Amino acid sequence: xxVLPSNLPEGASLPLxxxxxxVVAWIISRFSRRSATTFKQSxxxxxxxxxxxxxxxxxxxxxxxxxxSTRLKFAIxxxxxxxxDIDPVHLAIWFMTNSDSQRDQLLALPDFEQTCRAALATxxxxxxxxxxxxxxxxxxxxxxxxxxxxxxxxxK
Numbered sequence: 678x679x680v681l682p683s684n685l686p687e688g689a690s691l692p693l694x695x696x697x698x699x700v701v702a703w704i705i706s707r708f709s710r711r712s713a714t715t716f717k718q719s720x721x722x723x724x725x726x727x728x729x730x731x732x733x734x735x736x737x738x739x740x741x742x743x744x745x746s747t748r749l750k751f752a753i754x755x756x757x758x759x760x761x762d763i764d765p766v767h768l769a770i771w772f773m774t775n776s777d778s779q780r781d782q783l784l785a786l787p788d789f790e791q792t793c794r795a796a797l798a799t800x801x802x803x804x805x806x807x808x809x810x811x812x813x814x815x816x817x818x819x820x821x822x823x824x825x826x827x828x829x830x831x832x833k
Contacts, residue, residue: 729765730765730768733800733802734757737770737802739755742772755770756773766809770793770811771815772815773828774815775818776818777816779816783814789812794808
C-alpha cells in the first residue's frame, strides 16, 4: 500500500491528487502507442462522429476501394481525414494495401488520380473542392517496418 506524505503542499488535498493521477493515467492509456499485428487490426476505422460531407466521402471511398480492388485483384482499404467543416478543400483520402508492391501498382495506374477525382465529384462532394483534395496510398508493410505498425503515427 502506498503511503502519502502527511505534509501535502498548501491547498492540495488527497482527492485532488488522486483525481489528477487518474486523469494522467487515462491520458496515457488513451494515447499510448499500440502495436498492431495484422492489417485488419491496424487499419484506421471510419470516424465515429458525423461531419458535413460524411455521406459523400463515404460513397467515394467505397466506390474507389471497390473499383481498384476489382481492377488490381487485391484488397484495398480506404480512410480519410481533413478539416472539411472549415473548407471542403481540406480533405485527404488514403488507400491502404498489404504490401509496398501493391501500393506501387495502385499508384502506377495511369488514370489513378482522374478516377479518384471523378468518383469524388460523382459522390456529390462540392465540385470547387474536388481539384484540391489529396489522394495518397500507403502499405501495411511500410507502416509495420517504419512506424512500428501504428497507422496513427504514419498519418501524423
